[in-house]
Amino acid sequence: MxxxxxxxxxxxxxxxxxxxxxxxxxxxxxxxxxxxxxxxxxxxxxxxxxxxxxxxxxxxxxxxxxEVGANATHVPLFRKFPDSVPADTSDFYVRRVFALLLQEPARPCVLCGETGTVQPVAPCAHLVCRTCWDGADFSACPICHRRIDPDDPFLRPSERQVFAxxxxxxxxxxxxxxADPGAACRDLAEAMLARRIPMAAYERAELEVLLDASRPAALSWLPETIPVKETRAVVLAYALRNGAGELLPRHAGTATDVLRVLYTLMGGDPGLESRPERRTSLSRAMRRAVLACLDGMPYLVEDLLRHREPWKHMAEVLHPHEQHTRFPGAALAFAAVRGTRLDPGTAFGRALLERADGHPELEIRDGRVRATTFASRVETALAQGRHADAVTLLSHRPGELLRRLSHLLRSAYAPGALPERDATGGGAVLEVLGDAVRRVAPGVLIAALGQVRTPPGGTRLFLPRGGTARFRTMPDRRPTLPDEVTLTAERVLTGELLRRAAGLPPLRRALLDEGLADLVAPTSERKAGAALVRLARGSTQPIPRAERIRFFLHWAEPPGVRVDLDLSVAVFDEDWRFAGLCDYTRLRLGKGLVHSGDLTSAPEPLGASEFIDVDVRALPARYLVPVVFSFNDVPFEQLPRGFAGFMEQPEGLFDPLAVRQRFDLAGAAKIVVPLVADLWTRTMRWTDLNLSAAGYGHNVARSAGEVAAVGAAMESAFAGRVTLWEVACLHAAARADDVVVRRRDGSLHRYERRPGEDAEEFAARLVARAAAPPFEGPPDGTDLAVLVSGDLALPEAQVHALHSYGLEAARRLDAADLLSVLAPAPAAATARH
Structure with a gap:
């Protein structure tokens, strides 16, 4: 196919x-x-x-x-936007209310007094005066703003702007x-399978399409290892659906891996951030394959207890106790999870009691199986101040150790610690760190590095794991690490990344772009939505230099469900005090913001579109935050289509060439905050926050405090994160003796490795952007280029470019590819983490 x-x-x-x-x-x-x-x-x-x-x-x-949003027909409420938008929103609202409450058929209009001009519109049946409301401007009912029948006599031809x-x-x-689509799809699928950074949901869906397009050969060219757990779950679910259950024990190393597969089979999230809407029955062959895989796992009880409630529900699908003679290990583990009373008078009870006898992590109390888990032992040791003991336990699971690294170090070196606190805990961490770093994924190393070197102070931002719940902020009162501890941990972490990079093929020349310092390294892309320009959360980019920016929103509603989305812009001063808004309650904010009108329904085929024009020069405030709300509480995932973005100086209503960013509305979220713009520094920070909310009538006025908290916290939350510039410098310092850097002003400068200069010293010089002589001529001989703008001719190079433009390259790289190639050696990666 x-x-x-x-x-x-x-x-x-x-x-x-x-x-x-x-x-x-x-x-x-x-x-x-x-x-x-x-x-x-x-x-x-x-x-x-x-x-x-x-x-x-x-x-x-x-x-x-x-890709750019030009596939939809964009018709705003005011078709002559921005010229015909009312100057006084309150007066416009009062006129609508008067017409709604007092207008009667066959009577003079309550607003203008003319007769014979009031007629109902379909299908809402509101009485609309043809004199008071301009049918050549409105695209929906002037009273309720719902779309009306395109053939309704109220609607008249408009001189709406058309893109030229x-x-x-x-x-x-x-x-x-x-030339060969089949081979291209296979190459793309293999590259996605090899990635060591979790993919976004839309990319996992694309992987499924690629596997299905290559059926039945797809299963024959799967790699020996699939590093990312969510990706692995997608592939194993595909294998089970196609009768290849033998792949499950080969690729699923823990019970959580199997749970991810079950979630995927049932249409849920393989990241385990949201449960399937309903449990799906599995065939007998699938149940046997799953139970056989679980039965042979050494840490089964503990793994099941990590997700106790989901496994309780899955037990109702798997029926493990019916298979206790064939899969006794799985049956015992589920008995521990569910608290099943074991009756020694039954064959089932006797068999599981005998198997539980002597198990190091199990005991029988009141006829039930009880477990002591690894996590509980670690938490007990930390609570009692026995940090060295906790570190000893965690050393057997290096991934857990690295994820807790900042907390372990700060707890051990906290001033005013209790006298009985084990003061050797911090030293114990640093002792085992050198071995632990060799066995974990590059994304874990990058995340740990950012956490360790970020000093306390400012505001901490706690984002919901699933991306669809309320976040919270709090002052950052973490203890400060001694400088020597921070430097030691940084040296170990960066040293491991340099060591891995040095094992890759050498480069004749590397070409780096200084603007990469604005881009956060993508340690995980789980929450990322599909976007025209793929930015990791927390990254910054310049605001377009044009005088006018136009935000846009488009959506369509499913049959039988009215969906009212609202595009809004909130404005804040330099101290994040609320300074105004532009939304359906205020269509104009001075001369700086103009709203195209509030559409309250979006039936197919037209859907609905809303726009907000921003005149950057006319806004006296500092921060600008666009927000999309689902007013009537319908999650974005129910939309047949929904997207938003912004344009720079568009010609006409919607100009594809002016689109600078476009992103999908997806998932269970009902509020999206895509970015925070700083008008003083002319930069925007990509936030990509999808939030949930309960109730009806969401708008900026009710959420201004929450939006301000997000914006204010984003600055400090990402202050110490590792950037793509640093990752590129590590590659260059470890693999090349000749590095060319493009400054922000476009000039090129050349760095050469000095005699006796090792990779760590060369990397430090590159990261610090030390002085270097200018480089004349084209960067010929470049093997690796990591750029913001791919506007250079590099036909033989591997290139990552945020904006590809006219790029021709031997191979294009995603930002995640730069981390994926820094994976640990297979033997080291086999350690449980």
């Missing part, structure tokens, strides 16, 4: 052309979307017959229009030719 073409342009920058011209028209349409054909692709398309060219062109244009083709296009993304 051929893979879907829609997956290839975005992921690979390539297009399939497989049949037999009029390519100029297609090329022109692509240019208006910001995409440029390579010479190879142009030649292949020119050889197609017209029928095939039309088919390929339509599918390609549909995919790329979807630009004569000059300066910003483009290059599309190349994909």
């Amino acid at each position: 051929p893979p879907p073409i829609g997956k290839l342009p975005r992921r690979l920058g390539m297009v399939r052309a497989d049949g037999p011209s009029g390519v100029a028209a297609l090329e022109f349409e692509l240019l208006q979307l910001g995409f440029l054909m390579s010479a190879e692709l142009y030649g292949a398309l020119a050889g197609l017959e017209m029928t095939d060219l039309t088919r390929v062109g339509r599918r390609l244009l549909h995919c790329l229009r979807e 083709h630009r004569e000059a296009v300066t910003t483009t993304v290059l599309l190349g030719l994909c």
Whole structure:
């Protein structure tokens, strides 16, 4: 089965052309979307017959229009936006209320007094005066703002702005030719399977599409190891559905791995952040495969207890006690989890009591199996101040040790510690750290490094694990680490990353972009939504320099469900005091913000669109925060389509070439805060926060305090995080003697390894951006380039670029790829963590 073409342009920058011209028209349409054909692709398309060219062109244009949001018809409430938006929102509201309460059929209009002008509109049946309300401007009922029948006589032709083709296009993304789609899909799937950074939900869905497109051969080319647990769960669920249960014990090392697979099979989240909506029955073959896998696991009881409640529910699907003779280990573990009373007078009770006898982690009390877990032993040791004992336990699980590293060190070195506190705990941590770092994933190392070196102070931000609950903030009162402890821990962590990088193929030259210092290294992408420009949460980018920015929101509602989303912008002063808003309650805020009008329904096929224009020069406040609310409490995951973003100086209502960011509305969230803009520094911080809420009538006015808390906390929450600049410098220092750095002003400077300079010293010089001589000429011989803007010709290099533009490269890298290649050696990675 051929893979879907829609997956290839975005992921690979390539297009399939497989049949037999009029390519100029297609090329022109692509240019208006910001995409440029390579010479190879142009030649292949020119050889197609017209029928095939039309088919390929339509599918390609549909995919790329979807990328920027141009696939939807954007019709705001006020079709002549921004010119026709009322200057006084209160007066506009009062007129609507008067018309709603006092207007009567066959009577003069209560607002203007004219007769014969009041008629109902369909389907809401509100009485609307054709004189008071301009049917050439409104696209919905003026009273309730719900979409009305397109054939309703109230609606009249409008001189709505239409996007005009630009004569000059300066910003483009290059599309190349994909000669073998099957091989390209396999290469992409294999790269996704090898990644060591958790993927976002939309990427896992793409992986399933790729596996299904390659069926039945997909299972035969799976790698020996799949590093990321969520990715592994997707693959194993696919294998079980296709009768390959033998893959489960090969790839699932813990009971939690199996739970992730069960969640995936039941349509839930493999990250275990939200339960499946309902439990799905499994076939007998699947149940046997799962129980057989669990039965052979050495830490089964403890692993089940880590997720006690989910496993209690899964027991109702797996029926482990019915198979106690065949899988006694699994049956005993579930008895411990469920607190099953074991009756020695029954065969079942006798068998499990005999198996429990002598088990080091189990005891029988009151006829029930009780367990003492690893986590409880660690927590008890920490609570009693026995840090050295806790470290000894954690040393057997290096991943747990690294995740707790900052807490362990700060607890051991806390001033005013209790006299009985084990003062050797901090030293014990540093003693085992050198061995532990060799056995954990690079994302864990990067996260630990950021936590250890971040000094206390400011505000701590605790984000919901599932991304759909209320967050909380608190002052950062953690103890300060002694400088020598921080430096020692940093040296061990960075030293391990340099050691791993040194084991990779050497580079003739590395090319780095200084702007990478604004981008947070992606230690995890679980919460990331599908976006045109993929930024790790906490990253900063310049605000477009144009005078006008236009935020946009589009959505469609499922049949039978009314969905009212609201696009809002909150404004705050330099101390994060609320300074105003622009939303459905205030359509204009001075001369700086203009709202296109509040649409309260979005039936297919038109859906609904809302816009907010921002005149950056006319806003006296400092911070600007756009927010999307689900007013009537419908989660985004129920939408057939929903997306938002912003444009820079658009021509017309919606200009694909002006789109600078577009992201999907997805998941169980009902509020999304995509970014925080600082108008003084002309930067924006990508927050990508999806939050949940209960109730009806969500808006900025009720949530201003919460939004301010998020914005204020984001600065300190990401202050010490490891950046993509640092990761790129580690690669360059360990693998190359010649490094070229592009400064923010576009100038190039050259760093060469000094005689006797080791990787750690060279990396420190690069990270600090020490003075270096200018570099003249093109950076020929570059093997690895890590850039913000991929606007250089580097046909032989491996390149990561935040903005690919006209990039031609031997291989394009995701930011996560730069971390994935720093994985531990297979023998070291086998340790349980």
